[in-house]
Amino acid sequence: MPANRPRLAKPTLDKDLEKISHIEEASRYLGRGVAIHGAALLFLILIAVFVGSVATGRADVVLVVCAAAIAAYMAMNIGANDVTNNIGAAVGARAMTMAFGLALAAVFEIAGAVIGGGHVADTIANGIMREGVITGPDVMIWAMMAALLSAAIFINLATWLGWPISTTHSIVGSVMGSGIAAAGLSAVDWGTVGRITASWMVSPLLGAVFAAGFLYFIKETIIYRTDKIAGAKRWVPVLIGIMTGAFSGYLSLVGLGQLIEVSTLTATIIAGVTGVISWRLLVPIIARQAEGLENRNQSLRKLFRIPLVFAAALMSFAHGANDVSNAIGPLAAIVSASQHGAIGHVQVPTWALVIGGLGISLGLLLYGPKLVKLVGSEITKLNPMRAYCVSLSTAMTVITASWVGLPVSSTHIAVGAVFGVGFFREWYTRHSRRRFEYVRVRAGEELDTVEPFERNDYEFRHRYLVRRSHFLSIIAAWMITLPCAAALSVVMSLIMFAIFL
Numbered sequence: 001m002p003a004n005r006p007r008l009a010k011p012t013l014d015k016d017l018e019k020i021s022h023i024e025e026a027s028r029y030l031g032r033g034v035a036i037h038g039a040a041l042l043f044l045i046l047i048a049v050f051v052g053s054v055a056t057g058r059a060d061v062v063l064v065v066c067a068a069a070i071a072a073y074m075a076m077n078i079g080a081n082d083v084t085n086n087i088g089a090a091v092g093a094r095a096m097t098m099a100f101g102l103a104l105a106a107v108f109e110i111a112g113a114v115i116g117g118g119h120v121a122d123t124i125a126n127g128i129m130r131e132g133v134i135t136g137p138d139v140m141i142w143a144m145m146a147a148l149l150s151a152a153i154f155i156n157l158a159t160w161l162g163w164p165i166s167t168t169h170s171i172v173g174s175v176m177g178s179g180i181a182a183a184g185l186s187a188v189d190w191g192t193v194g195r196i197t198a199s200w201m202v203s204p205l206l207g208a209v210f211a212a213g214f215l216y217f218i219k220e221t222i223i224y225r226t227d228k229i230a231g232a233k234r235w236v237p238v239l240i241g242i243m244t245g246a247f248s249g250y251l252s253l254v255g256l257g258q259l260i261e262v263s264t265l266t267a268t269i270i271a272g273v274t275g276v277i278s279w280r281l282l283v284p285i286i287a288r289q290a291e292g293l294e295n296r297n298q299s300l301r302k303l304f305r306i307p308l309v310f311a312a313a314l315m316s317f318a319h320g321a322n323d324v325s326n327a328i329g330p331l332a333a334i335v336s337a338s339q340h341g342a343i344g345h346v347q348v349p350t351w352a353l354v355i356g357g358l359g360i361s362l363g364l365l366l367y368g369p370k371l372v373k374l375v376g377s378e379i380t381k382l383n384p385m386r387a388y389c390v391s392l393s394t395a396m397t398v399i400t401a402s403w404v405g406l407p408v409s410s411t412h413i414a415v416g417a418v419f420g421v422g423f424f425r426e427w428y429t430r431h432s433r434r435r436f437e438y439v440r441v442r443a444g445e446e447l448d449t450v451e452p453f454e455r456n457d458y459e460f461r462h463r464y465l466v467r468r469s470h471f472l473s474i475i476a477a478w479m480i481t482l483p484c485a486a487a488l489s490v491v492m493s494l495i496m497f498a499i500f501l
Contacts, residue, residue, distance in 0.1 A: 001174050004197075004453055004464065006146070032368060035212030036366045037398035039058060039362075039366060040362070040363075043076070043359070044069050044073060046354055047069055047072040047359075048065050048068065050351075051064060051068040051069075051207055051351070054351055058339070060339065063141065063338055064334070066145075067144075067148070067331050067335070068352070068355060070148045070149050070331075071148060071327045071328060071356065072355050072359040073150050073357075073359075074155070074171075074326065075324070075328075075355065075356045075358070075360045076359045076362055076363030076364065076365060077156050077159065077167070077321055078324075078327060078359070079361060079362065079363025079364035079365075080108070080155075080156075080159045080363040080366070080367035081155050081158060081159045081163075081164065081167060081358035081371060081411070082167045082323055082360075082410060083105055083109060083316065083363070083364040084164065084265060084364070084368050084371040084372040085317060085410055085415065086215045086316045086410075086412075087101035087102070087104065087105050087312045087315075087376075087395075087420065088158070088371070088375030088414070088418075089312075089375070089386075089387035089390040090308050090311070090312045090375070090376075090384075090391065091372050091376045092372075092382045092387065093301075093308065093376070093382040093383050093384045093386065094105050094181060095301075095305040095308040095386075095460065096305075096436060098369055098372065098406075101372070101374075102364055102369070103310060103365075104309070104316065104367060105312065105361070105362075105364055106148065106361035106362075108316035108317040108320065109319060109357055109364070110320065110354075110355075110361055111317055111320065112316065112317035112318060112319065112320025112324070112356030113320040113321065113353050113354075113356050113360065114320075114350070114357055115251070115321065117321050117322075117324035117348070117356060119355045122185045125271070127175060128188065128192060128193065129143075129179040129187050129235055129366045130186070130188065130189045131189060133183045133186055134179070134183050134187060137337040137338065138337075138500075138501060139182050139183075140182075140333060141334050141338055142335045142496045142501060143175075143181070143182045144175070144215075144330040144334045144337075145330075145334060145496060146174075146178045146181070146495075146496045147171065147177070147178040148174070148331070150169075150177070150178075150485060150488040150489040150492040150493075151167075151170040151173075151174040151326070151485055154170050154484060154488055155167055155170050156173075158170075158403055158481075159367060159370070159371065160372065162371065163473075163477040164291065164374060164375060164411050164415055164474060164477075165477050165481045166200065166409035166411045166478065166481055167326045167409075167411070168200075168323065168410075168411075169332070169482045169485065170347065170482075170485045171329070172193065172196060173482035173483065173484070174488070175330065175485045176188050176193065176197060176482075176488045176489070176494040177485065177486035177488065177489030177492075177493065178492070179375040180227055180426060180446070180486070180490060181493035181494050181497070182493065188375050191379070203397060203409060203413045203416070204409075204413060204415065204417075204419075205416065206295070206397050206416075207392075207393050207394055207397050207413035207417035207420060208416045208417055208419055208423070209392030209419035209420065210397060210417065210420075211389045211390050211392075211394075211418075211420040211421050212389075212420045212421065212423075213392060213393075213496025214239070214388075214389040214392055215266075215385070215386060215389040215421055215424055215425075216428070217235075218389065219428065221234075222236075222300065222385075223300065223385070224432075224434045224438040228296070228299070229290050229299065232286070232290060233283075233286055233287050236282075236304070237279050237280075237282035237283045237285075238279055239307065240279070240282050240307045241276065241278040241279030241282065242275060242392070243307070243310065243314060243392055243396075244274060244275055244278035244310075245274050245275020245276075245278065246271060246275075246399055247313075247399075248268050248270055248275075248319065249267045249268060249271025249272075249274070249399075250267070250271075250399045251317075252266070252267045252271075260420060264332060269393050271326075273439075289302070289303060290303060297383075300384075300385060304385050304387075304388050304444040305384050311392050314391075314395045315391055315394055315395045315410075318399050318410075319398065320357055320360065322398055323360070324357060324360065327355075327356045328348060328353060328356040329348075332349065335349065358375070374470075375414065375415060375418060378420070378467065379415070379419065379466065379470050379471075380418060380420075380421060380425070380465055380466045382421070386421045386425075389417070389421055390414065390418055390421055393417045393420075394410065397413045398410050398413060398420060415474060419466060419471060422465050422466035425465045426465050429465075431441020490495075
């Protein structure tokens with residue numbers, strides 16, 4: 001008779017402890033969510049108190065406080081959804097940690113909003129609706145209020161769904177919707193809307209082309225060279241000089257330009273001179289950093305990390321100057337119409353720019369990590385060289401748009417640059433003779449044993465480096481943003497008109 005097997009006791013204690021650990025983890029998650037929402041609510045309350053103190057003695061103080069609170073809410077949503085593009089590539093490439101990237105972006109977003117935000121904010125406040133169509137200041141006030149609130153709600157929903165949409169799309173669509181609700185289709189300046197829409201179509205393509213061009217240059221002159229370190233010492237200072245020059249030219253135009261008149265030609269000369277000086281100064285610095293590095297790609301990543309941090313800072317500054325208009329433009333129109341009865345050209349108050357910069361930064365810190373991960377690591381794989389190309393191309397495109405006062409979508413540009421890098425890598429992997437020969441030599445094979453590109457094409461024919469599902473879903477989200485925001489704004493405007501007019 002076989003011996004009876006011992007009966008195993010149920011690990012009741014272990015199961016109970018595991019359940020308790022799951023409950024504690026869930027409690028911490030819920031507690032973190034409550035703390036985040038509580039911090040956002042506290043910020044809105046503080047903004048209301050601050051604006052109330054600034055507007056003390058005015059008959060419209062309650063209206064201005066409400067408009068400022070909604071603008072702050074809109075700015076937080078911009079930070080949660082849009083600013084992630086500035087640091088997503090650097091974080092995805094592990095050139096900086098999530099915490100450092102968020103802090104860096106927060107500081108430069110505020111600086112960009114305060115120094116250069118007023119220039120583009122005027123386009124949102126005055127350029128979408130035709131001058132003279134809406135004659136009553138009350139109608140303008142509630143139309144802009146409805147536009148702000150509807151755009152903020154739509155962006156909040158998109159962030160919750162994980163869509164990196166254009167906040168500029170959202171606010172322009174909302175202003176269109178409120179104008180249509182107020183005075184019909186004739187209220188919208190369709191020429192301005194058409195030009196802005198065209199820029200949205202072109203900007204992601206430009207971002208993709210610039211990013212692919214920079215990556216092609218890096219691959220041809222540095223990565224697939226026999227002596228990588230020598231190529232890096234020669235060309236990395238040039239790449240940083242280009243970025244430094246662009247930043248200085250932009251800063252002179254939107255920063256110094258608020259004190260004295262600075263023409264585009266003068267700003268361009270400043271950019272060229274600063275870029276050349278930076279290039280010359282960086283040559284010995286990069287040479288010292290390259291000493292002792294091994295001749296491999298891992299070493300190159302070290303050389304690109306600091307430039308990538310600088311690129312993220314530049315992009316955050318440019319974004320703060322360009323996209324703060326999405327929250328502050330309607331607020332400036334509301335304040336002007338309420339205080340002066342002005343419906344045409346409006347001045348953007350400095351305190352409004354501060355609110356916009358703080359709101360964008362706080363929204364990024366509280367709600368940004370979700371989309372940072374999406375842009376930085378889930379579309380295509382990035383390393384410091386690829387991420388630098390994304391950041392540099394995005395910054396240059398946004399800066400060019402901000403120079404002419406055109407509110408382009410930084411989201412479209414940045415995400416387009418990420419897709420451009422990924423699709424270019426697919427093409428380059430299949431068709432680059434330099435890469436093919438480099439890999440064959442490193443493998444110790446004779447170059448004439450196989451027909452060039454034959455095995456290369458066989459190995460990579462079905463290898464995709466970009467997630468097509470993300471490409472299709474993001475394009476779909478971009479397409480529905482403007483009409484959905486406009487429709488929501490029409491409904492919101494009609495409700496506000498019925499209640500307050």
